[in-house]
Amino acid sequence: MSDIAIRVKNLKRHFGALKAVDDLSFEVPRGSVCGFVGANGAGKTTTMRILATLDYATSGTVEICGHNVINAPTQVRSLIGWMPDDFGNYENMTILEYLDFYARALGYQGQERMMRVQEVMEFADLLDISDRMSNKLSKGMTQRLCLGRSLLHDPEVLIMDEPAAGLDPKARVELKNLIRILAEEGKTIFISSHILSELGEMCDSLLFINGGRIVHHGDAESLKHGSDHAGGVFYDVQVVGEARALADWAVTSPYVELVDERKRGGRIRIDSNEPEQAAKVLSRMIKDGLQVVEFHKEQRNLEDAFIDILGQIDEGQVPQVSPPPLPNQRAKETANVEVNQ
Numbered sequence: 001m002s003d004i005a006i007r008v009k010n011l012k013r014h015f016g017a018l019k020a021v022d023d024l025s026f027e028v029p030r031g032s033v034c035g036f037v038g039a040n041g042a043g044k045t046t047t048m049r050i051l052a053t054l055d056y057a058t059s060g061t062v063e064i065c066g067h068n069v070i071n072a073p074t075q076v077r078s079l080i081g082w083m084p085d086d087f088g089n090y091e092n093m094t095i096l097e098y099l100d101f102y103a104r105a106l107g108y109q110g111q112e113r114m115m116r117v118q119e120v121m122e123f124a125d126l127l128d129i130s131d132r133m134s135n136k137l138s139k140g141m142t143q144r145l146c147l148g149r150s151l152l153h154d155p156e157v158l159i160m161d162e163p164a165a166g167l168d169p170k171a172r173v174e175l176k177n178l179i180r181i182l183a184e185e186g187k188t189i190f191i192s193s194h195i196l197s198e199l200g201e202m203c204d205s206l207l208f209i210n211g212g213r214i215v216h217h218g219d220a221e222s223l224k225h226g227s228d229h230a231g232g233v234f235y236d237v238q239v240v241g242e243a244r245a246l247a248d249w250a251v252t253s254p255y256v257e258l259v260d261e262r263k264r265g266g267r268i269r270i271d272s273n274e275p276e277q278a279a280k281v282l283s284r285m286i287k288d289g290l291q292v293v294e295f296h297k298e299q300r301n302l303e304d305a306f307i308d309i310l311g312q313i314d315e316g317q318v319p320q321v322s323p324p325p326l327p328n329q330r331a332k333e334t335a336n337v338e339v340n341q
């Protein structure tokens with residue numbers, strides 16, 4: 001059995017002249033969670049719909065657990081759970097009736113069907129509200145119902161398009177916990193989201209796309225670390241007083257970047273992970289008459305990393321696409337380290 005759950009090779013999807021997906025190649029190892037990140041219109045939904053056998057590629061191949069989505073769509077559908085960003089619903093159906101309807105459509109009968117429905121209602125915390133009308137639910141309940149529906153046939157691979165969009169913080173945490181449990185059960189999860197901080201916590205790897213092309217594939221830590229000399233670490237310094245003076249000072253100072261200019265004062269960033277370097281810059285600021293009111297060390301977050309990567313592309317630098325090792329390779333590497341110690 002292949003270690004790869006999702007294999008995408010040179011995938012293109014063009015709508016007339018628009019290259020919605022433009023030569024994507026990537027792999028998602030079995031049992032891992034991969035976050036799919038991109039700005040609006042980057043090509044995420046188009047890619048996910050092709051993976052879910054709902055659209056055709058212009059060219060390229062997609063395999064789910066070794067099955068080609070074009071040649072073997074039925075096998076692929078039995079292996080995937082699809083959670084679309086736009087959840088279709090029916091009137092006059094309770095949660096129970098809704099899930100039962102889908103369980104029937106999937107071919108479950110009798111006792112087994114009842115068990116499947118009960119199981120997913122229990123998992124998605126829907127048991128107590130099973131008699132609620134399915135089209136009159138809160139956004140959080142609706143997403144849990146959609147997740148429940150996608151799990152009815154116990155799929156190996158879950159493809160989730162923006163499942164956390166529009167959820168309040170509590171509902172987001174609940175959904176995140178459910179996804180974590182599914183990941184611990186060994187399911188492969190391919191999930192898109194705009195909330196990068198949350199994705200970073202739950203994903204083994206993050207796949208950034210822009211304009212239909214992959215611009216980075218790596219784990220959250222390596223992304224935060226980045227390729228700069230300071231390893232993504234910087235000092236944030238806030239100053240009050242005349243804003244122009246700070247801006248002029250920043251332009252002529254090494255390691256310093258003006259990040260925010262306000263009516264009175266602003267903020268600069270010292271791009272260094274060496275405390276001595278930061279101390280030198282700070283003492284120079286004081287000596288030059290700038291009024292420092294606050295400073296602290298920070299690690300670049302995923303939003304910053306994404307923006308940095310997009311900036312590098314704008315400057316014409318070649319995007320870095322470096323997939324992280326497979327989970328079993330990671331395990332082997334760890335074992336080697338232990339053996340070698």
Ligand SMILES: Nc1ncnc2c1ncn2[C@@H]1O[C@H](COP(=O)(O)OP(=O)(O)OP(=O)(O)O)[C@@H](O)[C@H]1O
Binds near residue numbers: 018020039044
């Ligand atoms: N059926 C279609 N016909 C024409 N253009 C389309 C079609 N579907 C998508 N597009 C275009 O393809 C591009 C990628 O769209 P897609 O929905 O995949 O982006 P996305 O990354 O999912 O964006 P969002 O985060 O806003 O959902 C967009 O420019 C979109 O307008």
